[in-house]
Amino acid sequence: xxxxxxxxxxxxxxxxxxxxxxxxxxxxxxxxxxxxxxxxxxxxxxxxxxxxxxxxxxxxxxxxxxxxxxxxxxxxxxxxxxxxxxxxxxxxxxxxxxxxxxxxxxxxxxxxxxxxxxxxxxxxxxxxxxxxxxxxxxxxxxxxxxxxxxxxxxxxxxxxxxxxxxxxxxxxxxxxxxxxxxxxxxxxxxxxxxxxxxxxxxxxxxxxxxxxxxxxxxx
Amino acid sequence: xxxxxxxxxxxxxxxxxxxxxxxxxxxxxxxxxxxxxxxxxxxxxxxxxxxxxxxxxxxxxxxxxxxxxxxxxxxxxxxxxxxxxxxxxxxxxxxxxxxxxxxxxxxxxxxxxxxxxxxxxxxxxxxxxxxxxxxxxxxxxxxxxxxxxxxxxxxxxxxxxxxxxxxxxxxxxxxxxxxxxxxxxxxxxxxxxxxxxxxxxxxxxxxxxxxxxxxxxxx
DNA sequence: ATATTTTTTTAGACTTATCTAAATTATACT
DNA sequence: AGTATAATTTAGATAAGTCTAAAAAAATAT
Numbered sequence: 001x002x003x004x005x006x007x008x009x010x011x012x013x014x015x016x017x018x019x020x021x022x023x024x025x026x027x028x029x030x031x032x033x034x035x036x037x038x039x040x041x042x043x044x045x046x047x048x049x050x051x052x053x054x055x056x057x058x059x060x061x062x063x064x065x066x067x068x069x070x071x072x073x074x075x076x077x078x079x080x081x082x083x084x085x086x087x088x089x090x091x092x093x094x095x096x097x098x099x100x101x102x103x104x105x106x107x108x109x110x111x112x113x114x115x116x117x118x119x120x121x122x123x124x125x126x127x128x129x130x131x132x133x134x135x136x137x138x139x140x141x142x143x144x145x146x147x148x149x150x151x152x153x154x155x156x157x158x159x160x161x162x163x164x165x166x167x168x169x170x171x172x173x174x175x176x177x178x179x180x181x182x183x184x185x186x187x188x189x190x191x192x193x194x195x196x197x198x199x200x201x202x203x204x205x206x207x208x209x210x211x212x213x214x215x216x217x218x219x
Numbered sequence: 220x221x222x223x224x225x226x227x228x229x230x231x232x233x234x235x236x237x238x239x240x241x242x243x244x245x246x247x248x249x250x251x252x253x254x255x256x257x258x259x260x261x262x263x264x265x266x267x268x269x270x271x272x273x274x275x276x277x278x279x280x281x282x283x284x285x286x287x288x289x290x291x292x293x294x295x296x297x298x299x300x301x302x303x304x305x306x307x308x309x310x311x312x313x314x315x316x317x318x319x320x321x322x323x324x325x326x327x328x329x330x331x332x333x334x335x336x337x338x339x340x341x342x343x344x345x346x347x348x349x350x351x352x353x354x355x356x357x358x359x360x361x362x363x364x365x366x367x368x369x370x371x372x373x374x375x376x377x378x379x380x381x382x383x384x385x386x387x388x389x390x391x392x393x394x395x396x397x398x399x400x401x402x403x404x405x406x407x408x409x410x411x412x413x414x415x416x417x418x419x420x421x422x423x424x425x426x427x428x429x430x431x432x433x434x435x436x437x438x
Numbered sequence: 439a440t441a442t443t444t445t446t447t448t449a450g451a452c453t454t455a456t457c458t459a460a461a462t463t464a465t466a467c468t
Numbered sequence: 469a470g471t472a473t474a475a476t477t478t479a480g481a482t483a484a485g486t487c488t489a490a491a492a493a494a495a496t497a498t
Contacts, residue, residue: 089333114308
């Protein structure tokens with residue numbers, strides 16, 4: 001049985017290695033968790049002793065099979081709870097992260113499975129992230145980062161890669177929601193900002209620092 | 220903001236003082252929480268420093284107004300989560316206590332209120348215990364302990380005062396559920412055990428150690 | 439290829455939450 | 469009332485999780 005802190009470190013390693021397959025550095029984990037690098041080093045030793053990660057001094061860490069499984073379960077719980085909060089308790093997508101951070105540590109296999117059933121086995125959470133099934137399988141789909149679309153392209157918004165409250169509130173302002181259609185009216189070479197139409201009505205300029213955090217399915 | 224352990228101690232004090240209004244002893248808390256008395260002493264000092272309890276060495280402790288409020292909120296959360304687990308996730312009443320023990324520590328006012336609304340503001344949990352409302356008010360009702368009924372009496376089962384899995388499983392066996400009618404066919408002077416009819420069909424002998432944990436509303 | 443900078447680890451300290459054993463205080467019983 | 473017993477507290481220890489400052493290793497830049 002893991003402590004909350006151990007679980008958080010596992011999840012951080014999982015998250016960081018999603019992007020780049022190389023070993024995860026102490027500093028990156030510390031940054032992800034807002035802790036001192038020294039604390040991370042301690043924890044890496046502990047997780048290594050429990051065989052949840054492979055860790056060599058100064059060489060970073062990566063998850064073992066077992067560690068990966070545990071981290072995946074945490075992600076599953078986190079995303080199921082987020083879905084619950086939005087779908088059943090009417091939270092908005094910018095409010096749920098912090099609460100799900102707590103709920104994901106509740107220990108009960110049965111609870112997770114019942115929750116999954118109650119939600120009707122959702123495959124994506126309110127931010128468009130895939131929810132691993134009970135066997136740890138993620139549903140894959142072809143997605144493009146909005147900033148890679150060109151003038152004339154049209155897509156459907158299917159996810160975001162930044163879950164910060166402030167970022168999501170801004171998206172609300174722009175009418176950006178999952179499932180909405182977005183068309184690129186023009187793209188400005190100056191800074192790669194986009195002029196887009198979202199849904200039926202709204203037209204906006206979206207700077208790259210926003211568009212790079214939005215996933216679309218090309219229409 | 221309290222730690223989980225602080226919250227558990229508050230809740231224990233609350234629970235013990237429900238029955239008997241006198242100050243709560245170190246030993247009773249230790250027994251309730253399965254810890255050493257020395258650990259409780261430490262915690263009492265801490266809670267006292269935070270003004271959540273009144274504590275005098277060797278004289279036991281009782282909740283302050285503020286402590287009572289926090290403890291009541293914990294009870295509220297615990298019972299709401301139990302209700303959620305039974306009503307929405309189809310857990311049985313003997314499975315929910317341990318999970319609710321974890322869920323009650325989730326910190327989010329909004330979550331509690333949304334959950335309450337989602338459940339349609341239940342006033343009693345799956346064990347028949349009253350759920351305090353957002354202001355800490357409990358719904359009172361006249362209840363009798365089953366062992367106090369006499370031959371010929373009839374009542375409706377409205378609660379239990381023991382939440383142990385094994386106890387509740389035994390009640391299931393006896394067809395004891397909330398809302399069911401129970402009639403006292405006879406009462407044996409030897410040990411105060413009762414011969415009862417439960418619901419339509421079942422007839423059983425119920426020993427006092429069981430009947431003393433069942434609440435009924437007299438019909 | 440050496441020096442500078444950055445990253446990581448070690449060392450040592452602190453807090454919380456526990457424990458056991460010993461000392462102290464309160465209670466209960468002749 | 470005085471003593472035996474029970475309850476409580478104190479003292480001292482341990483483990484987890486965190487920190488800062490210093491030391492060591494690795495990466496980078498001239």
